[in-house]
Amino acid sequence: MKKSHNFKYYLAASIALATFLVYISTLKNEFINWDDAIYIYENPHIGSFNADFFKWAFFDFYAGNWHPLTWISHALDYAVWGLDPMGHHLTNNILHALNAFVVVLLVVRLLEAGNSVIPACPESLLKKDSRRVPTCSGVEGMTNQFGLSTETKSKLIAAATTGLLFGLHPIHVESVAWVSERKDLLCALFFMLSIMAYTKYAGRGGPLWTPKEGQPQGVAPTRNNPGQAGMAKPELRFFNKHYLLSLVFFILALLSKPMAITLPAVLLLLDWFPFERVPSFKAFRAAIVEKLPFIALSLVSSVLTILAQSSGGAIKSMVYAPLSMRVFIGIRSLITYLWKTILPVNLIPFYPYPKDISVASLEYFSAIALVGGITISCIVIAKKKKLWLSVWGYYVLNLIPVLGIIQVGEQSMADRYMYLPGLGPLLIMGLMAAWVWERINRLERRNLIAGFLAVAASILVFISLSYLSFKQIGIWKNSIVFWNYIIEKEPERVLFAYLNRGVAFEKRGELNKAIEDYDKVIDIDPLYFEAYNNLGVLYGQNGMFDKAIEYLNKSIGIDPTYVDAYVNRGIAYAISGRYDSALNDFNKAILLDQNSTAAYFNRGSLYLKTGNRDRAASDFRKACDLGKQDACSRIALY
Numbered sequence: 349m350k351k352s353h354n355f356k357y358y359l360a361a362s363i364a365l366a367t368f369l370v371y372i373s374t375l376k377n378e379f380i381n382w383d384d385a386i387y388i389y390e391n392p393h394i395g396s397f398n399a400d401f402f403k404w405a406f407f408d409f410y411a412g413n414w415h416p417l418t419w420i421s422h423a424l425d426y427a428v429w430g431l432d433p434m435g436h437h438l439t440n441n442i443l444h445a446l447n448a449f450v451v452v453l454l455v456v457r458l459l460e461a462g463n464s465v466i467p468a469c470p471e472s473l474l475k476k477d478s479r480r481v482p483t484c485s486g487v488e489g490m491t492n493q494f495g496l497s498t499e500t501k502s503k504l505i506a507a508a509t510t511g512l513l514f515g516l517h518p519i520h521v522e523s524v525a526w527v528s529e530r531k532d533l534l535c536a537l538f539f540m541l542s543i544m545a546y547t548k549y550a551g552r553g554g555p556l557w558t559p560k561e562g563q564p565q566g567v568a569p570t571r572n573n574p575g576q577a578g579m580a581k582p583e584l585r586f587f588n589k590h591y592l593l594s595l596v597f598f599i600l601a602l603l604s605k606p607m608a609i610t611l612p613a614v615l616l617l618l619d620w621f622p623f624e625r626v627p628s629f630k631a632f633r634a635a636i637v638e639k640l641p642f643i644a645l646s647l648v649s650s651v652l653t654i655l656a657q658s659s660g661g662a663i664k665s666m667v668y669a670p671l672s673m674r675v676f677i678g679i680r681s682l683i684t685y686l687w688k689t690i691l692p693v694n695l696i697p698f699y700p701y702p703k704d705i706s707v708a709s710l711e712y713f714s715a716i717a718l719v720g721g722i723t724i725s726c727i728v729i730a731k732k733k734k735l736w737l738s739v740w741g742y743y744v745l746n747l748i749p750v751l752g753i754i755q756v757g758e759q760s761m762a763d764r765y766m767y768l769p770g771l772g773p774l775l776i777m778g779l780m781a782a783w784v785w786e787r788i789n790r791l792e793r794r795n796l797i798a799g800f801l802a803v804a805a806s807i808l809v810f811i812s813l814s815y816l817s818f819k820q821i822g823i824w825k826n827s828i829v830f831w832n833y834i835i836e837k838e839p840e841r842v843l844f845a846y847l848n849r850g851v852a853f854e855k856r857g858e859l860n861k862a863i864e865d866y867d868k869v870i871d872i873d874p875l876y877f878e879a880y881n882n883l884g885v886l887y888g889q890n891g892m893f894d895k896a897i898e899y900l901n902k903s904i905g906i907d908p909t910y911v912d913a914y915v916n917r918g919i920a921y922a923i924s925g926r927y928d929s930a931l932n933d934f935n936k937a938i939l940l941d942q943n944s945t946a947a948y949f950n951r952g953s954l955y956l957k958t959g960n961r962d963r964a965a966s967d968f969r970k971a972c973d974l975g976k977q978d979a980c981s982r983i984a985l986y
Contacts, residue, residue, distance in 0.1 A: 359508055360452035367515030368445040370814045371821065374437045374525050378826040381848050383528035386411050387422060389431050392945070392975035394423040404975070409656035417603035418531040436527045443533035444524045448515030450540045455507035455775060457544055461551035462622035462735075502782040509806075510771075510778030518692045518816040519770065522763040525824035526697075532767045534604035539611060539768060542597035546615055549590035550623045586641070595641055602645060606653040607768065610745050612642035617741050621734035654754075671753075673705050678751030680715040681761045682744065689766065689773050692816055697823070698834055700841040701760045735779075743772035781806065827852035843869050847878055854886060862886060877906040881913045888916065893924045911941045915950060922954050930954055945976040952979065 379389055388394070393404050401423060405416040421439070429435025514520070523532035586592075594615075601608035619625040619635045626632040636643075688695065707713060726737035746769035752760060788798045823833045831849035834842055850865035863886065869879040880903035888896035900917040903910060918933030931954060937947035952967030971979035 356453065356456050356504060356507065359504060360449045360511065363452055363508060363511040363515055364445040364449035366512065367448040368441055370516055370817055371441045371444060371524055373818060373821050374441055374824070375434045377433065377437055377525060377821070377824050379431075379433050379436075379527060380824060380830050381827045381851055382526075382830070383411075384526070387528045388426070388436065391422070392977060394419065394426045395977065397423060397427065409659045412657050412659060413531075414652045414656040415531050415603065415605050417600060418534055418605065421530055421534060433527070437525070440524050440527060440530060440533060443530070443537060444520070445515070447533060447536050447540070448511050450537065450544070451514045451771065452507045452511035454540050454544050454547075455510045455778060456503055457547045457551075458618075458622060459503040459506060461547055502786060505785050506775075506778040506782040508778075509781040510774050512810055513774040513777055513813070514771065516810060516813040516817055517689070517770070517774070518695060518813065518820045519688055519763045519766050521695070521817055521820040521824070522697060523767045525821050526764070529764050531605035532607075532764050535601050535608050536768050538597045538601035538604060539608050540771075542594045542601060542611060543614070543618070545590050545594035545597060546618070547623075549588055549594060550615075550619060550625060586638075595645075598642055599645060602649045606649045607746075607749055609646040609649050609653075609749060612639045612646055613745050614742055615639060615642065617738055617745065621738040674752050676705050676707060676712050676716075677702065677760050678753055679719050680712055681751055682747060683715045683718050684761060685747065685766050685769070686773060688763075689770055692813070694837075695763055695820060696834065696837050697763070697830070698838070698842055698845070699759055699761045700838055701758050739772045739776055743769050746772075828856075840872060843873055843876055844878075847876075847882060850882060859886060859890070875906050877903040877910055877913070880906070881910065881916060884913070884920070885916050888920045888923075893920045896920045897924075909940055911937045911944055911947070914940070915944065915946045918947075918954075919950055922950070922957070927954060927958060943974055945971045945974040945979070948974065949976055949979050952982070956982075 379385070391410075393401060393408075393410065402416075402420075404410065405419040405423075410419075422436075425436045425439055523529045598608065598611050601611065616626075616632075616635055616639060626635050705712065707716065722740060726740045730737045747765065750762070750765040784802055788795065788802055791798055822829070824830055828849065831845045831852065834845040835849065838845070846865040846869045850862040850869075853859070853862040853865065863883065866879045866883045866886070869876050880899045884896045884899035884903065886896075887893075887899065897917060897920050900913050900920065903913040904917065907913075914933045914937040918930045918937065921927070921930035921933060931951065934947050934951035934954065937944050938951070941947070948967045948971040952964045952971065955961070955964035955967060965983060968979040968982045972983055
């Protein structure tokens with residue numbers, strides 16, 4: 349038993365190592381000018397560990413997000429590696445490999461919990477075979493409700509397959525190769541650790557019921573346990589060490605990414621199956637009471653997230669996308685994600701929001717029919733096989749926050765959103781692999797050939813996944829390669845791809861290519877004010893201030909609330925000697941955004957240039973407080 353107990357750790361470590369090696373090519377990748385800039389290499393806050401940093405991490409909605417633990421992890425990387433992208437990618441790689449390790453152990457633990465509610469094979473049905481361990485005669489394959497035999501090998505095969513699929517699947521590349529998605533990795537790690545701790549509490553050490561005399565301790569009454577008649581009132585053990593550990597991990601998951609808010613519902617689902625702790629409505633109410641600390645934390649995190657996203661302007665109004673449209677797209681996404689899990693091809697870092705949506709179209713009607721059919725089928729067979737409804741429920745619950753009902757951004761879906769929800773479908777694949785192994789193991793003849801074919805097929809699948817992941821990692825090599833790929837896939841619908849590629853060309857000094865990209869945006873959408881702003885900045889940096897002001901005027905004319913354009917036009921005016929106009933623009937920018945570091949810094953520079961040192965010092969101090977280090981160094985001088 350001890351050997352088998354240790355083997356699962358060796359197996360998990362081997363899978364983690366394989367995952368790390370497949371992703372090792374990420375260490376050659378650069379940062380991408382899509383969130384990596386504002387999160388890391390242009391983030392003025394992660395440069396030092398002090399009281400101001402932690403105050404900012406926990407109490408600021410920087411970049412429209414609230415995930416303090418993620419900010420702390422980026423600050424740690426900065427402290428060790430500076431702005432060397434290799435070190436930041438290395439951390440992501442290690443975290444993903446660690447998550448693959450945890451997946452293996454979690455699946456084993458859940459399978460053991462599933463066995464714990466299944467009665468042992470009756471002696472009258474026990475059949476011994478000299479070639480194999482005892483099996484159950486008269487009960488087909490001696491299967492539990494997971495569809496697996498109780499043999500340790502089956503659990504390990506299911507766990508290993510699930511872990512490898514999780515570690516090597518190309519749909520997870522976005523969460524690993526994109527440094528800014530560190531939050532996915534951290535959140536998933538603590539989310540799964542919370543479930544593991546809860547499994548020890550609920551599956552073995554924390555029953556909802558206080559057994560009466562004669563009822564076995566630690567065994568919850570189920571339909572397989574006739575002791576329900578002797579059930580006493582529930583005893584909710586909030587101070588059980590495993591319960592508290594689960595709660596602590598949940599808090600860490602929320603501090604990493606608010607997507608973890610679904611955990612209380614997932615734990616309730618696990619109470620239903622595999623733990624079978626809620627055989628009655630009263631027991632279900634007790635289970636909800638038991639989850640109240642988790643639910644309260646989820647509500648707090650939800651409020652903070654809405655406030656953060658609203659402050660960053662990421663939440664789109666119903667005018668932008670009506671609720672009915674969002675619901676249809678969300679239902680379609682449930683099926684699309686499953687399809688991309690089964691056949692991971694044509695993965696794109698950005699899936700644009702569709703414009704023409706009709707429930708009468710084949711695409712949306714078939715998706716609604718499939719989701720409805722799967723749900724009804726799982727409910728119908730739940731009396732005999734709870735596994736399917738439990739896994740489907742886990743998948744849907746974890747996708748609900750990112751299905752776009754509350755629309756954040758302009759994407760309809762994203763590969764990174766499957767990092768946690770995908771564990772459900774991958775578990776089914778792992779269980780199918782174990783089921784195939786069992787059937788092969790029971791063949792009286794041609795066992796060796798069938799086993800060889802199964803192993804060969806498995807190796808082919810994992811080699812294919814590794815190759816696809818390697819190719820997908822290459823898309824994230826640098827900003828030019830990255831945006832080239834998106835433009836190739838979506839040449840008309842993702843205009844900011846041209847915009848960001850233009851910025852990347854500028855940094856390389858390829859100004860003509862940058863101008864071509866900005867002009868391309870304007871050709872497709874003449875009201876794209878960011879493109880006019882970028883052209884204005886580019887011309888200004890090359891001393892063509894009149895042309896710069898011309899384009900910045902167009903940007904402001906389209907969007908009079910665009911702060912960056914006012915700051916940039918103010919800079920152009922200041923360099924041209926038009927100080928009054930520059931001051932008016934900086935004042936306007938600060939009026940629109942009182943946290944604009946660029947506006948305070950440049951107005952301070954203008955005051956300094958015109959001899960108003962007191963006001964210059966005041967603006968530099970404000971910019972310094974907002975995190976601009978250049979302003980901090982000027983305060984002492986002036």
